[in-house]
Amino acid sequence: MPTIGDQHIVRSFDEELKRLHDALARMGGLTEQQLKGAIEALEHRDSDLATRIMNDDVRVDDCESFVNEQTVRLLALRAPVADDLRAVIATLKAAGDLERIADHAANAAKRSLVLNQMPPVAPMRSLVRMGRLVQALLAEVLDAYLTHDAEKALAVRSRDQEVDDLYSSLFREILTYMMEDPRTITAGTHLMFIAKNIERIGDHATNIAEMTYFLVTGRKLNDQRPKRDTSALEGAEQE
């Protein structure tokens, strides 16, 4: 076992893996809180909360850095193979998805600050509903990941279609709203970008679901995702 550059290799590989697992669990919890806070900030027009969410994004980034460093260290010093290698890679990937999720949540919070300077707009209700759905999916998929529950992961994956359907209908709702009252165009564009942030969070939750399946079964889900992203075509359907 190489020890170059590290004087503290006294832990077993399983202990190291457990530490990595715990770091990811903590990162998942933080990310859930960030998403929850971002949606609450939108719903209640709470600029203080939105600012807190923006500032706390760095905590999730720090978690990811820790996971990345530990992963590289484990790969380089322990040279894991088979199941162990899969567990390390899955953690690295899941951490990347969580970081992106938190980033989208922080972006949504940032835009809510702008929206709070304008009169409320009706489609916000649908946006918050979509946010709550994605929040529930994230909770489910984290649970599936941390308990190695492949069935539950597949269930989350199959529900991403609901998110996409909500996104499509929300996109049309916002467009209609802007067309009927052009004074709402600026607010409408921000709502659209937030909706896109939330839709992307759903995609990252799906990534984690697929990673969970791979982690537990050793097989990649090579069939197509149950859905294709058609969001860019909403405008066309609209015409």
Added chain:
Amino acid sequence: MPTIGDQHIVRSFDEELKRLHDALARMGGLTEQQLKGAIEALEHRDSDLATRIMNDDVRVDDCESFVNEQTVRLLALRAPVADDLRAVIATLKAAGDLERIADHAANAAKRSLVLNQMPPVAPMRSLVRMGRLVQALLAEVLDAYLTHDAEKALAVRSRDQEVDDLYSSLFREILTYMMEDPRTITAGTHLMFIAKNIERIGDHATNIAEMTYFLVTGRKLNDQRPKRDTSALEGAEQE
């Protein structure tokens, strides 16, 4: 040196690293082509080209998978340290950024298909100009990365502010355009999402610039980026 699971360890570490470098160079070239094609498809309303760009995104994904697999293999089997470890990690990160860049280019191409079904809109000219700037920055940063030119990388990084300024002015231009003629709202929202794609490509080019600096000098750029993203606040400035 462990050889478990691999019967072909005859190459030297330097040869392996060279292979990884070449794979990244090829991935960089493909990604540049994808971005160039996406911008041309927008400018010339060329739906055939846009479709080709969307379909070819998988080639960039394949490159990233190859780089990822090779990186994990190198880390696990060769346990590199110091400069070698840095080179492997830098390649992994740069490949991730290139994959995201190609993804944004494919998204832009997808939206151009929708725009081609609508009458042309004036702000497209500014969008294409912004696209060309980002295209130039990507070419520069790839050159800096592949030739290990830290100075050139810093120069690219400092120019990301130009992209953000163009994005801000474009965002205002599109908003004004939509407000003056609400029939352009649908096209305008697609332009905004494409502008966001291009702005994000600029961010990823900046990431590669920072990674290049780290690769060459061993030091991280820990000062703040020359700019902060204020795009979400454009709407507020607009009010």
